[in-house]
Amino acid sequence: MSTDSPQEPRTPPLKPRSNFNNWISAAGAVLATGALFSFALLVWMDFTEGEKNPYLGIFTYIVAPVFLIAGIALAVFGAWAQRRWGIKHAATVPDKWRLDWSNPTQRRNITLFGFGGLLFIMLSAFGSYQTYHYAESTQFCGQVCHAAMNPEFQTYQRGAHARVECVECHVGSGAAAFIKAKLNGTRQLYGYVLDNYNRPIDTPVHNLRPARETCEKCHWPEKFHGNIDMSFDHFLSDKKNTAVSIRMLMHVNSGRPGSPLAGIHWHVSPDSTVEYYAADADRQDIVWMRVTNKKDGSARIYRNEEFKGEPPAGAVREMDCIDCHNRPAHVFPTANDAVERAMGLGTIPTKFPNVKRVAVQAMTQKDLTTSADASQKIADFLRNKFRDDADLPALIAGVQQVYAQTIFPERKADWRIYPNNIGHKDWPGCFRCHDDKHKTESGELVKASDCTSCHSIIAQGKMAELTTISPTGLEFKHPGGEYDEELKCADCHNGGIQGK
Numbered sequence: 001m002s003t004d005s006p007q008e009p010r011t012p013p014l015k016p017r018s019n020f021n022n023w024i025s026a027a028g029a030v031l032a033t034g035a036l037f038s039f040a041l042l043v044w045m046d047f048t049e050g051e052k053n054p055y056l057g058i059f060t061y062i063v064a065p066v067f068l069i070a071g072i073a074l075a076v077f078g079a080w081a082q083r084r085w086g087i088k089h090a091a092t093v094p095d096k097w098r099l100d101w102s103n104p105t106q107r108r109n110i111t112l113f114g115f116g117g118l119l120f121i122m123l124s125a126f127g128s129y130q131t132y133h134y135a136e137s138t139q140f141c142g143q144v145c146h147a148a149m150n151p152e153f154q155t156y157q158r159g160a161h162a163r164v165e166c167v168e169c170h171v172g173s174g175a176a177a178f179i180k181a182k183l184n185g186t187r188q189l190y191g192y193v194l195d196n197y198n199r200p201i202d203t204p205v206h207n208l209r210p211a212r213e214t215c216e217k218c219h220w221p222e223k224f225h226g227n228i229d230m231s232f233d234h235f236l237s238d239k240k241n242t243a244v245s246i247r248m249l250m251h252v253n254s255g256r257p258g259s260p261l262a263g264i265h266w267h268v269s270p271d272s273t274v275e276y277y278a279a280d281a282d283r284q285d286i287v288w289m290r291v292t293n294k295k296d297g298s299a300r301i302y303r304n305e306e307f308k309g310e311p312p313a314g315a316v317r318e319m320d321c322i323d324c325h326n327r328p329a330h331v332f333p334t335a336n337d338a339v340e341r342a343m344g345l346g347t348i349p350t351k352f353p354n355v356k357r358v359a360v361q362a363m364t365q366k367d368l369t370t371s372a373d374a375s376q377k378i379a380d381f382l383r384n385k386f387r388d389d390a391d392l393p394a395l396i397a398g399v400q401q402v403y404a405q406t407i408f409p410e411r412k413a414d415w416r417i418y419p420n421n422i423g424h425k426d427w428p429g430c431f432r433c434h435d436d437k438h439k440t441e442s443g444e445l446v447k448a449s450d451c452t453s454c455h456s457i458i459a460q461g462k463m464a465e466l467t468t469i470s471p472t473g474l475e476f477k478h479p480g481g482e483y484d485e486e487l488k489c490a491d492c493h494n495g496g497i498q499g500k
């Protein structure tokens with residue numbers, strides 16, 4: 001039987017109210033609307049101009065939703081609390097928290113609240129926009145993750161690409177790369193916060209943006225570089241710290257502008273592809289490669305002596321810029337090179353006998369990398385070697401500075417971990433493929449494996465010898481004296497003390 005009868009007096013003062021009509025739920029609704037608004041905006045930015053920034057995903061898909069859920073939860077809690085209140089106090093004060101338009105003070109409060117809420121929503125949109133741009137900045141990548149990225153940030157600032165943002169090279173485009181980078185970025189940030197990331201950080205970086213997309217935005221691969229004249233300046237580790245240089249023309253591309261790429265940049269020519277399979281994770285041990293002529297489809301396969309079979313599926317990589325220029329932004333110089341550069345600049349005074357050897361020794365002593373006061377140990381070591389001298393403090397400061405910029409024990413990052421593949425002196429580099437170990441079935445060797453195919457030496461030796469230039473190219477005169485030509489340079493040169 002119904003209690004509603006048409007005869008009952010029509011005087012309910014207020015309509016039955018929704019449990020959601022209360023101040024707590026209203027605040028929750030504003031919060032949720034703001035979060036939803038931010039979320040929509042972030043997603044929109046992510047798809048239109050985003051794709052570059054993995055960390056943005058954290059704000060878009062974690063922070064904004066958390067606020068959204070919190071807002072909804074608050075609204076529901078308000079309704080629940082209101083209902084409880086209603087049941088308990090129904091008879092006496094049923095509508096304590098109600099938003100009541102008919103009450104003039106309440107009306108004013110509601111209006112104020114409405115404006116406040118609108119302002120909040122607008123601010124959250126502005127905040128998301130700022131967050132978006134902050135998360136993609138070099139400052140965020142390089143400095144907020146300070147300890148983790150410090151070595152890369154420092155080396156980056158000294159490199160040719162110090163004005164190119166991290167995300168330009170590091171985050172790929174396309175839907176798959178997008179999702180992968182989002183997940184990866186989230187994982188990296190958690191790893192950083194929880195302090196459990198790999199030391200050293202793994203390289204090669206598999207979600208690096210494809211080189212042909214990044215580098216070619218600014219570098220035109222068919223650009224005719226011709227021969228590039230490069231000088232390599234060194235000091236010998238003898239008593240006099242004798243300066244020696246090698247000046248050579250790098251045959252980056254031979255031929256003429258517009259003619260098919262030949263020379264070093266032939267590897268990225270549009271007419272052929274070079275693919276390879278490396279047996280190790282660092283891509284240092286290349287055992288198989290295939291050259292395909294794109295015009296007629298013919299292919300040649302080279303294997304080294306140890307490798308007989310076929311490379312595993314999915315492990316073959318097509319060569320691009322990064323296989324040679326793998327350190328465009330983060331060169332970790334060897335201790336040998338870093339000391340030599342400082343000697344050239346004068347920050348390590350060359351008046352001390354044998355200073356190159358001693359400085360390199362100071363930087364690479366075994367007990368240094370495990371000690372917290374490496375700087376102090378370097379100072380002690382140098383003071384021991386060179387007793388009192390007016391320039392000793394300058395020498396100590398010079399070596400400490402070189403050490404701090406070259407070796408990063410807290411991240412286990414230095415040249416021994418991060419090879420540079422561009423040459424062949426201190427790492428295998430070009431000689432990973434250009435040696436006489438890789439052959440086709442019929443026994444053909446890889447082209448360009450003798451000393452004159454990639455460069456010609458136009459001057460070499462000590463100061464006086466550098467004044468005559470040979471246009472036809474000189475035979476290499478090893479600054480370290482006679483050496484066994486069967487050995488690769490990197491068998492002796494390892495960036496530390498030579499010949500060991």
Ligand code: HEC
Binds near residue numbers: 202
């Ligand atoms: C010009 C392109 C470029 C720019 C700009 C760049 N990187 Fe890199 N980065 C690379 C390449 C190439 C590698 C090595 C990739 C490989 O060998 O697979 C690398 C590697 C890394 C690694 C892995 C560890 C290592 O040293 O191999 C980290 C971490 C890193 N970069 C952080 C950064 C940060 C932080 C910035 C901005 C401050 C930045 N990168 C800017 C190209 C770039």
Ligand code: HEC
Binds near residue numbers: 169215218325328
């Ligand atoms: C946003 C533009 C930009 C992008 C992207 C870029 N570069 Fe560069 N790169 C430059 C500029 C500008 C210079 C010249 C810097 C100078 O002269 O100091 C340069 C210089 C170089 C040089 C010669 C200078 C040196 O000392 O190393 C090489 C090699 C190079 N870039 C390779 C690369 C590779 C490989 C990539 C892709 C991973 C790349 N660049 C991506 C702008 C770019």
Ligand code: HEC
Binds near residue numbers: 250
């Ligand atoms: C086979 C290895 C190799 C590949 C692949 C390669 N390069 Fe180079 N590139 C070199 C060498 C070697 C030089 C000479 C300069 C040097 O030795 O540092 C050079 C020079 C350059 C220079 C001029 C540097 C200067 O000092 O003016 C640029 C720019 C450059 N490369 C960009 C690229 C880009 C972009 C790609 C990919 C499309 C690429 N390279 C692919 C080996 C390579």
Ligand code: HEC
Binds near residue numbers: 261267429430453
């Ligand atoms: C992944 C293996 C690999 C690496 C690494 C590599 N190359 Fe090559 N390179 C090849 C192959 C394969 C050929 C073609 C050989 C043939 O046709 O017999 C070639 C050909 C060349 C040629 C001759 C191009 C022409 O005009 O025909 C030069 C010059 C050259 N490489 C220089 C370099 C330099 C410099 C480096 C290091 C910066 C380097 N290569 C690194 C595989 C490699």
Ligand code: HEC
Binds near residue numbers: 434451453454455476
């Ligand atoms: C496959 C190409 C290639 C071949 C073959 C080659 N080189 Fe080089 N070489 C390079 C490249 C590339 C560099 C420049 C590295 C850089 O930019 O730092 C270089 C650099 C050098 C340097 C200067 C290194 C330094 O740091 O002072 C010397 C010296 C040298 N080569 C000697 C030789 C000799 C000797 C041979 C024969 C045994 C040889 N090269 C064969 C590609 C080659």
Ligand code: HEC
Binds near residue numbers: 336425488491
């Ligand atoms: C048998 C070991 C051995 C081999 C192989 C070797 N070197 Fe050296 N090299 C030395 C020694 C030892 C010195 C003297 C080091 C010093 O005075 O600091 C030296 C000095 C040098 C120097 C000048 C100083 C410096 O440390 O940079 C250059 C440049 C050099 N070698 C290049 C090469 C090149 C390029 C190759 C390969 C073609 C090569 N070396 C092969 C042992 C070797």
